Amino acid sequence: MHFTRSNLVFLMLASACLAAEPETAYRAARSVHLSYPAPDAELFYNEMVVDQTTSGTYFMAAGWNSGYFGIQDLGDGRQAAIFSVWDPATGDDPGAVKPEDRVELLHSGPGVRIKRFGGEGTGGQCMMDYKWKPGETNRFLLRGVVEGRKTAYSGYLYLNAQKKWQHLVTFRTRTGGLPLRGLYSFIEDFRRDVKSVGEVRKARYGQGWVKTVKGEWVSLARARFTASGAEWESKENIDAGVANTWFYLATGGDTKRTMDLNTVKERAADTGNGPPIALPGF
Numbered sequence: 001m002h003f004t005r006s007n008l009v010f011l012m013l014a015s016a017c018l019a020a021e022p023e024t025a026y027r028a029a030r031s032v033h034l035s036y037p038a039p040d041a042e043l044f045y046n047e048m049v050v051d052q053t054t055s056g057t058y059f060m061a062a063g064w065n066s067g068y069f070g071i072q073d074l075g076d077g078r079q080a081a082i083f084s085v086w087d088p089a090t091g092d093d094p095g096a097v098k099p100e101d102r103v104e105l106l107h108s109g110p111g112v113r114i115k116r117f118g119g120e121g122t123g124g125q126c127m128m129d130y131k132w133k134p135g136e137t138n139r140f141l142l143r144g145v146v147e148g149r150k151t152a153y154s155g156y157l158y159l160n161a162q163k164k165w166q167h168l169v170t171f172r173t174r175t176g177g178l179p180l181r182g183l184y185s186f187i188e189d190f191r192r193d194v195k196s197v198g199e200v201r202k203a204r205y206g207q208g209w210v211k212t213v214k215g216e217w218v219s220l221a222r223a224r225f226t227a228s229g230a231e232w233e234s235k236e237n238i239d240a241g242v243a244n245t246w247f248y249l250a251t252g253g254d255t256k257r258t259m260d261l262n263t264v265k266e267r268a269a270d271t272g273n274g275p276p277i278a279l280p281g282f
Contacts, residue, residue: 029252043211056191065182083155107170126169200253204246217274
């Protein structure tokens with residue numbers, strides 16, 4: 001850029017104004033994650049309590065290297081559960097993926113909506129209207145069954161009002177025959193309207209378990225804290241840690257960081273022979 005005298009005067013005035021005003025360059029609160037070291041598994045169970053929410057937030061409880069499972073605050077009183085699995089393909093256009101490379105739908109439960117998604121990779125998505133409450137324990141169960149060179153992933157959500165588990169969906173995708181791996185949780189601000197930076201989102205995660213491919217239940221008592229790095233995301237108002245027997249994540253608003261990124265924290269391991277599932281065949 002070629003600077004004239006008038007350019008420089010304008011820049012000086014603009015700099016003075018920016019110094020007097022609060023930072024407004026960031027569009028979104030930073031996404032924060034917990035990754036759980038775990039053996040290869042068939043089942044992944046996790047509990048999540050949303051302590052603080054705002055519209056345009058996704059609270060993800062049970063993620064793995066091929067998808068993610070959690071609940072959303074869509075705003076205006078609208079809430080949903082969402083379960084997504086990626087195609088084994090590159091690109092962001094779902095229509096450009098060859099039929100043989102697309103996620104297959106094997107089961108869809110009552111009240112769910114199934115569609116293809118794009119923009120962040122491509123794949124299959126299951127969404128269901130679901131009224132959840134801050135302070136209430138939400139329970140998620142993910143199953144990964146190897147079928148030759150593919151893996152079938154099933155999502156089960158415990159419906160608190162009805163006091164029962166619901167099998168939302170089963171998607172199958174090509175994985176090379178891999179079991180459940182790369183387990184994690186996160187909080188994401190998908191509203192991204194600048195104002196969302198100033199609003200707090202916080203959730204706790206506990207009673208995390210995996211059932212290994214050898215059939216043993218193992219408590220997930222360790223987690224690593226990481227965060228996304230987009231330049232348009234706020235950087236410092238994030239946090240993670242351990243509160244009693246729960247891990248927690250927080251981002252946005254007046255959140256103060258108390259733990260460095262990439263720190264591994266440990267909570268008290270859960271006791272017993274596995275999580276409270278009480279589902280036939282589990």
